[in-house]
Amino acid sequence: MKKYIKLIVLALVALIFVGTFVFLYQKSQPEEIVYEILPVETTDLKLTTIATGKVEPRDEVAIKPQISGIISEVYKEAGEKVEEGEVIAKVKVIPELGTLNAAESRVRLAEMNGKQAEIDLGRMEKLYKDKLVSDEEYEQTLLSTQQAREELQAAKDNLEIVKEGITKSSASFSSTLIRSTITGLILDVPIKVGNSVIMSNTFNDGTTIATVADMSDLIFRGNIDETEVGRIHEGIPVIITLGALQNMKFNATLEYISPKSIANNGANQFEIKAAITIPDSITIRSGYSANAEMTLDEVHNVLAVPESAVEYEGDSTFVYVLTDSLHKQKFERHSVETGISDGIKIEIKQGLQNNDRVRGLRKTI
Numbered sequence: 001m002k003k004y005i006k007l008i009v010l011a012l013v014a015l016i017f018v019g020t021f022v023f024l025y026q027k028s029q030p031e032e033i034v035y036e037i038l039p040v041e042t043t044d045l046k047l048t049t050i051a052t053g054k055v056e057p058r059d060e061v062a063i064k065p066q067i068s069g070i071i072s073e074v075y076k077e078a079g080e081k082v083e084e085g086e087v088i089a090k091v092k093v094i095p096e097l098g099t100l101n102a103a104e105s106r107v108r109l110a111e112m113n114g115k116q117a118e119i120d121l122g123r124m125e126k127l128y129k130d131k132l133v134s135d136e137e138y139e140q141t142l143l144s145t146q147q148a149r150e151e152l153q154a155a156k157d158n159l160e161i162v163k164e165g166i167t168k169s170s171a172s173f174s175s176t177l178i179r180s181t182i183t184g185l186i187l188d189v190p191i192k193v194g195n196s197v198i199m200s201n202t203f204n205d206g207t208t209i210a211t212v213a214d215m216s217d218l219i220f221r222g223n224i225d226e227t228e229v230g231r232i233h234e235g236i237p238v239i240i241t242l243g244a245l246q247n248m249k250f251n252a253t254l255e256y257i258s259p260k261s262i263a264n265n266g267a268n269q270f271e272i273k274a275a276i277t278i279p280d281s282i283t284i285r286s287g288y289s290a291n292a293e294m295t296l297d298e299v300h301n302v303l304a305v306p307e308s309a310v311e312y313e314g315d316s317t318f319v320y321v322l323t324d325s326l327h328k329q330k331f332e333r334h335s336v337e338t339g340i341s342d343g344i345k346i347e348i349k350q351g352l353q354n355n356d357r358v359r360g361l362r363k364t365i
Contacts, residue, residue, distance in 0.1 A: 033329075033362060034329060034363045035329060035331075035360055035362055035363060036359075036360035036361050036362075037329075037357050037358075037360065038305060038306050038308075038309050038357065038358050038359070038360040039357055040303055040304075040305055040352050040353065040354060040355070040357065041304060041354075042302065042304075042354060043301075044301065044302075045298065045299050045339075045341070045345060045346075045347055046295055046298040046342055047295070047296045047298065047340045047341065047342060048293050048294060048296060048342070049225075049228045049231075049232075049293075049296055050291050050292070050293055051222040051223060051292040052222055052223070052289075052290075053220055053221050053222020053223065053272075053289075053290055053291075053292065054220075054221060054222070054287055054288060054289050055218055055219070055220055055221075055240070055242065055284060055286070055287070055288045055290050056218065056219065056221055056286050057184075057213035057214055057215055057218055057219075057286055058214070058217045058218065058219050058275075059182070059213060059214055059217065060187065060212075060286075061181055061182050061184075061211070061212050061213065063088060063179075063180060063181060063209045063210045063211070064205070064206040064207065064209060065091050065178055065198075065199050065206065065207060065209060066199055067091060068093075068196075068197060068198045068199050069091040069093040069176070069196070069197060070091065070194060070195070070196055070197070071089055071090070071191050071192065071193050071194060071196075071197060071209075072090050072091065072092035073089060073090040073193065074189065074191065074192065074193055075087055075088060075089060076089070076189060076210065077186070078186050078189050079185070079186065080185075080186050081183075081184070081185055081186075082184065082185075082186055082212060083180065083183050084180060084182055084183045085179050085180065086179060087177045087179050088178050088180055088189070088209060088210050089178045089189075089191065089210070090176055090177055090178065091176045091177075091178060091197060092176070103155070103158050103159040104159060107155040107156055107158075110148070110151045110155040110156075111152060113148050113151065113152075114148045114149060114152045116148075117147075117149075118145060120141055120145070121142060121144075121145040124137070124138055124141040124142075125138075178209045178210075180210070181212075182212055182214065183214070184212045184213050184214040184215065185212065185214075185215045186212055187286055188210065188211040189210045189211075190208055190210075191207065191209055191210075195207075197209065213286060215284070215286070216278075218275075218276045218278055218284060219255075219273050219274060219275055219276060220238070220273065220274040220292050221272075221273050222271070222272055223262070223264060223269040223270065224257075224269060224270055224272055225267060225269055226261060226270065229257065229270045231296040231297070232254065232272075232294055234254055234255055234256065234257060235255075236253075236254050236294060236295070237251065237253060237254075237294075237295075238251075238252040238253065238254050238274045238292050238293065238294050239251065239252070239292070239293040239294075240252045240276055240290050240293075241290065241293070242290050243288060243289040244288050248282070250276050250277060251277045252274040252275060252276040252277065253274060253275050254273075254274045255273055255274060256271075256272060256274075257270060257272050258270045258272070272292070274292055297340050298340075302347045302348075302349075303347070303348045303349075303352055303353075303354060304345040304346060304347050304348060305348055305352070305358055306344065307341060307344065307345065307346045308361050309358045309359060309360050310336075310338065310346055317335070317336050317337070318333050318334065319333075319334055319336055319348075319351070319352065319358045319359070320334070320358060320359035321333075321334050321357070322356075322357045322358065322359065334351050336348050336349075336351030336352060337349040337351060
C-alpha cells in the first residue's frame with residue numbers, strides 16, 4: 001500500500017514539473033502582434049469648426065413710458081402678439097406737489113386776468129359803438145382778451161396734464177397709455193399693477209414696460225476662436241443646431257464678423273452673427289442655445305486614411321504599409337505628406353496609392 005502511495009506522489013511531482021516547464025516555455029516565446037488593417041480610400045473631406053452661442057431676434061425693442069407714475073392697468077402678457085400702436089399698459093400719474101401747486105396758481109392767475117380782460121373788452125365795445133375810440137384801440141383790446149382766453153385754457157390744460165397726464169382734447173395721443181412701437185411678440189413684461197415707473201431722461205434709461213421683438217427675423221450670435229476667424233468670411237453658409245431641437249438643422253448665412261476680439265476664459269475670440277432661415281411651422285424661442293457649424297476647408301476625390309494610422313516624428317509624418325499577410329503581418333514604413341483632416345480621416349497628398357493597405361491599431365488577441 002505504501003508503495004502505491006509513493007508512486008502516486010512521484011507521479012504528481014513529475015506532472016507538476018512537466019506542467020511548469022511547459023508554462024515557462026510558452027511564456028518565453030515572443031508574443032505574436034496583430035494589427036488592424038486599414039484601406040486607403042478615395043473620398044471627400046471637409047474641415048469644419050463649431051461656434052457656440054444662442055439664437056435671438058435681430059431687433060429687440062424695450063418699450064418705455066413717456067411719463068412717470070404708477071401702473072394702473074396691464075393689458076398684455078409675455079408670449080402674446082402685439083401690433084404697432086397697440087396699448088400694452090396704462091400709467092396713472094402721481095403729480096409732484098410743487099408742480100401741482102404751480103399749475104393751480106397759474107390757473108387762478110389766468111382766471112383773474114381773463115375776467116379783467118372780459119370787463120375791459122365790454123367797456124371798449126360800448127365806446128367803439130359810440131365811436132369814441134379808434135379801430136386800432138378796439139382791436140388791441142380784443143387781441144388782449146383773446147390772449148387772456150388762450151392763456152386760461154393753456155393753464156387748465158397744464159393742470160390737467162399734471163394731474164392726469166393728458167388733456168381731454170388730446171386723449172388719442174395719451175402719454176399715459178403705453179403703446180408698442182413695433183409689431184411682434186412680447187418677450188417679457190417685467191412690471192405689475194402698482195409698480196412705480198419713470199420716464200427716460202438724461203439721468204436714467206427709464207423703466208421698461210415690455211420687451212417686444214420680431215420673431216420672424218432671427219439671428220445666431222456666437223463667438224469663434226482667433227485661430228479660425230481668418231478662414232471664414234461673410235456670406236458663407238452656416239448650419240445651425242439648437243439645444244432644444246437637437247434632431248433639426250437650420251440653414252443660415254454668416255453676415256457679420258466683429259473687427260475686434262473679446263477675451264473669453266483667457267482666449268481671444270471674435271463675435272459672429274448669422275441670419276437664420278426658420279420655416280413658418282416651427283416655433284423658436286429667444287435665447288435658445290445653439291451651435292453654428294462652418295466649413296473652413298474641403299477637398300474632393302482625395303486619398304485618405306483613418307487618423308489612427310498616421311504617426312508623427314518631429315516634422316515628418318509616416319504610415320506603415322502592409323507588404324505581406326500570408327504567414328505573418330509585415331509592414332514597410334512610408335513617409336507621407338498629409339492634408340486636411342475632418343477629425344476621423346486625414347488626406348494623404350503623397351506617399352500612398354489607392355490600392356495600399358496600412359497598419360492601424362494593435363488588436364487584442
